C-alpha cells in the first residue's frame with residue numbers, strides 16, 4: 001500500500017495554527033491523505049479563543065458513519081472533543097468501525113488559557129478513550145488532570161506519571177515536556193510493559209508555538225503507517241515538529257503566539 005488515509009477528529013482554528021486545519025497540513029506535509037470530522041467550531045486565533053460552538057454528538061456520529069462507510073482509514077488523530085457526548089460518540093464509532101492506529105491528544109486547555117474540554121468531561125476521556133487509543137500524547141497539565149495529581153517537575157516525575165497513565169488504561173503514553181524549562185525539550189514514551197524511551201530536541205527560542213501539540217500528534221498519526229514501530233513514528237514526528245518550530249519565524253500570522261511552519265518534509 002502506498003497511499004495512507006489519515007483522519008483527524010478535532011475542533012477548528014480559523015487561523016490555521018492548531019486544530020483540524022493544522023492537522024490536515026501536517027498530514028499532507030508528511031505524505032498522508034488528510035480527512036476530518038469536526039467536533040467543535042472554535043472562534044480563535046493566535047491571541048486566544050473568543051467562542052466555542054459544540055457540534056451535537058449525533059452529528060459527530062453522522063460524520064463518522066458517513067465517512068467510514070466509504071473510506072478506509074489507516075490512522076486516526078483525536079484532538080479537541082469538548083463534551084462528554086462527543087467523547088461517547090467517538091468511542092462508539094471506534095468500536096463500530098474497528099478503527100486502529102489511534103493517537104489521542106487529550107486537549108483540555110489552549111496555551112491562551114481557554115478551556116477546550118468541559119471540566120466534567122475528563123472522566124469520560126479516562127474511561128471511554130484511554131483504553132481505546134494506541135498512544136496518548138498529554139502535556140504536563142493534561143497528564144496531571146488525568147491522574148488528579150500535581151504536575152511533574154522533572155524527568156523522573158514524568159516517568160512516574162507516564163507509568164501511572166499506563167496503569168490507568170492507556171496502552172502507550174508520550175508525555176510531552178515542552179512546559180518545563182531548560183535548554184532541551186524532552187518527551188518520554190512509555191510502552192505497555194513499562195519500557196521507556198526519551199526524545200530530546202534543543203529548545204527553539206521562539207514565541208511562535210501555537211499548535212505544537214496538534215502538529216506533533218498529527219505527525220505521529222501520519223507517519224505511523226509509514227514506519228515499523230510507534231517509536232520510529234514518534235522520533236520522526238518530533239524531528240518534523242522541531243524543524244517546524246525552527247521555521248516558525250518565517251511566517252507572518254497574527255499578533256499573538258504565531259503558528260509553527262507546516263513545511264513539506266524532506267523524506
Ligand SMILES: Nc1ncnc2c1ncn2[C@@H]1O[C@H](COP(=O)(O)OP(=O)(O)O)[C@@H](O)[C@H]1O
Pocket residue numbers: 138139140176177178179185186187201202203204205206209211212213214216238241242245
Ligand atoms: N520551544 C520549544 N522548542 C523545541 N520543542 C518544543 C518547544 N516547545 C515545545 N516543544 C515540543 O513541542 C511538543 C509539544 O509540547 P508541549 O508544549 O509540551 O505540549 P502542548 O503543545 O500540547 O502544550 C513536544 O514535543 C515538546 O517537546
Ligand SMILES: Cc1ncc(COP(=O)(O)OP(=O)(O)O)c(N)n1
Pocket residue numbers: 010011012013018019020042079080107109110111112116209210211212213214215
Ligand atoms: C481546535 C483546537 N484544538 C487544539 C488546540 C490546542 O492546540 P495546541 O497544539 O496544544 O496548541 P495551543 O493552542 O495550546 O498553542 C487549539 N488551540 N484549538
